[in-house]
Amino acid sequence: MRLAGREAFAARATRTPAESIGVLRRAIDLGVNHIDTASFYFSSAVRSNDLIREALWPYPDDLLIATKVGPSRAADGGWQDRARPSELRSQVEENLRQLGRDHLDLVYYRCSRGESIAEYVTALAEMQRNGLVKHVGVSGVTSEQLAQAQSVVAIAAVQNRFGIEYQQSKTFELIEKCAQQKIAFVPFFTVAGPGVSRGHDGTGPESLRNIAQAYGLSVAQAKIAWTLNVGPHVLAIPGTGNIEHLEANIAAGAVAFTPDEMRRLSL
Numbered sequence: 001m002r003l004a005g006r007e008a009f010a011a012r013a014t015r016t017p018a019e020s021i022g023v024l025r026r027a028i029d030l031g032v033n034h035i036d037t038a039s040f041y042f043s044s045a046v047r048s049n050d051l052i053r054e055a056l057w058p059y060p061d062d063l064l065i066a067t068k069v070g071p072s073r074a075a076d077g078g079w080q081d082r083a084r085p086s087e088l089r090s091q092v093e094e095n096l097r098q099l100g101r102d103h104l105d106l107v108y109y110r111c112s113r114g115e116s117i118a119e120y121v122t123a124l125a126e127m128q129r130n131g132l133v134k135h136v137g138v139s140g141v142t143s144e145q146l147a148q149a150q151s152v153v154a155i156a157a158v159q160n161r162f163g164i165e166y167q168q169s170k171t172f173e174l175i176e177k178c179a180q181q182k183i184a185f186v187p188f189f190t191v192a193g194p195g196v197s198r199g200h201d202g203t204g205p206e207s208l209r210n211i212a213q214a215y216g217l218s219v220a221q222a223k224i225a226w227t228l229n230v231g232p233h234v235l236a237i238p239g240t241g242n243i244e245h246l247e248a249n250i251a252a253g254a255v256a257f258t259p260d261e262m263r264r265l266s267l
Helices: 017-029 048-056 085-099 118-129 143-150 169-180 193-198 206-215 219-229 243-252 259-265
Strands: 034-036 064-069 104-110 133-139 155-159
Touching: 017 048, 017 243, 048 085, 064 085, 064 133, 064 155, 085 104, 085 118, 104 118, 104 155, 118 133, 118 143, 133 143, 143 155, 143 169, 206 219, 206 259, 219 243, 219 259
Parallel strands: 034 064, 064 104, 104 133, 133 155
Antiparallel strands: none
16 A cells, blocks of 8 residues: 555655565565555555565466455545446456456455445456456455445455554454454554544554553554464555655564453553
């Protein structure tokens, strides 16, 4: 999300394409094999998908590229009406074209609060049968919406907002449900905190700051480590366009908090 610009949905580029391409290639060098993107991540100068293709094509065999459909932006960056179920195929094809692929590894339907998602997931299931999509995921869902999706097709991953500063009992229930059903849980904004699209501001709960200091971590690293320690099926997709931040983020993946520390950090 941050490859095209510092803001989540940048109107203009805030870094050069060469910087973003360097981050992508360094990520692969460090063993990253999961990249989360979308065709609506773009600035006036560049699209994240184009950068991914330029940096990494031909893609490593073990690389999983996840994208999402549903939301839509106009060329000037403004948000448009959400896609109808019949329009999801064109969004999938747009991602295929930008990434230079003949199929997408994982496609999330990014839903709206309270909507019925069965028709949308049915459209993705049809594309899965046609070979355009390998795995189907859902994003921004409740347990009820996940159940709707599962009545149509096997769900490989759930992508919802979650982090140490955004803990909700319903989310923990959903995370546990995903664990029981062997569904990956892939939270977004796990590092950003209250700043959300502005990115991490260096702050966090006092308990987290204390543990970060004890482990020799930055607060951002401690947030990533906490997220990953929630469960073996929980991933982290911290966005960055900075190589130093990338390397720090990856290093956080090796940190294992104790059960007592995890209890102290849970609100």
